[in-house]
Amino acid sequence: MPTLPKPLRPRKTPRQKRSEETRELILESAARVFAEHGYAAGTTNRIAEAAGLSIGSLYQYFPNKDAILLQLARRHLDEGRLAVAAAFAAGPPATWRERVTVLVDTALSVHRGDPRLHQVLFEESPRPPALLAELRALQDDLVDRLTALLRADAAPGAPDPRLTAWFLVAAVESLTHRYLADQPTRDRSAFRDELVALLTGHVLSAGARPAEPPA
Amino acid sequence: MPTLPKPLRPRKTPRQKRSEETRELILESAARVFAEHGYAAGTTNRIAEAAGLSIGSLYQYFPNKDAILLQLARRHLDEGRLAVAAAFAAGPPATWRERVTVLVDTALSVHRGDPRLHQVLFEESPRPPALLAELRALQDDLVDRLTALLRADAAPGAPDPRLTAWFLVAAVESLTHRYLADQPTRDRSAFRDELVALLTGHVLSAGARPAEPPA
């Protein structure tokens, strides 16, 4: 008798290097197919074809279509987590202008790939609650960090710092995404500067009082 | 012989009052079904069932599933167009704070219905290019109006007023939508005030110089 009656859902654990490469190939192809055709028309057969594999092989590596999508989405989230961690690794920058700039640049770089794919992953497709929870956790973490910074700098009568922090995060994310989704006729650095100015101004007027212009 | 060999796609022209009511009933049911199940799982059979009609009747009134969705989306757009027109009907308010307040309140009221339906209509479903064009036209119209107002008030060295106007429109739309999509733990008026403050501050610092605080 074989080792086990049935290897259950997760099909194949990579033993040979070839296997890992194939897995990667499927994910890359899926990213392209989803970006081009959207979620519904991004069929598993199409993905397999784009990868130059048979449909059977695809199902050796992923238990179902949504698992492929989920994996792609998680990678995007990980990228985001990494970017946030890196930005705060050596302590936050001294001025709010610099802090906001870091946020904006991070968002731009995370979204620099295909914005259409991002849209499919996080808006168009049926996102499982677990994924939404992760996304939310990432955002909340950022909001927490910024709230702490705001509290440290706040003038006594300043308004709710958590709300201000939420606005920072939401505005950076939403507006970056929207900017990239509209074909950007406007140039990128103008957008960047305007967004930084918008948010820096708001934070400062909301009661933050750091040593602002040391230069 | 009958009046015409085949009535072609647009199925039924309402003669009896009942017919108009049925059409309306289908749209209302579709709105509920799409909001609850999303686009893909919002099947035409489910919509018919929710309306208490047979599937055949549904197809007497709409040539296909997407036509129902399109009609719902167009109604939302019309609502938006109407709201914008109303806000600017008697000439824009005098101060930028008031102007921004009108924008924010309009966005909140247009989105006050089911935000999930809005998401299905404008993000999740396969939006035909014509619809996207209409949406864009509506936004561009708003941007045009605001740009004109900004130019009238602008200080000489002020930055690109069109970009500022774009930010206003994009920020109001995106942040309102995002606020409603996150379960709003934060209360509505706090959100409203913060958004108004954010955008008013930006417009003024971007070089607008109206007779600001007459009160």
Place this chain on the structure above:
DNA sequence: GACAATAGTGAGTAATTGCTCGTTTTTGTA
């Protein structure tokens, strides 16, 4: 070269879904 573990294949299946069309029911009018 023998062999077994690993990787790849693709025709076919089961389920779903948008939609048709021949039929029946309801309504308004005489």
Place this chain on the structure above:
DNA sequence: TACAAAAACGAGCAATTACTCACTATTGTC
């Protein structure tokens, strides 16, 4: 009541699609 126009019906068809499984091919090891 008679009748036709309008409205409603719903079984079932055609197309699509996620996924299976019995099979073949490749690879590494002795």
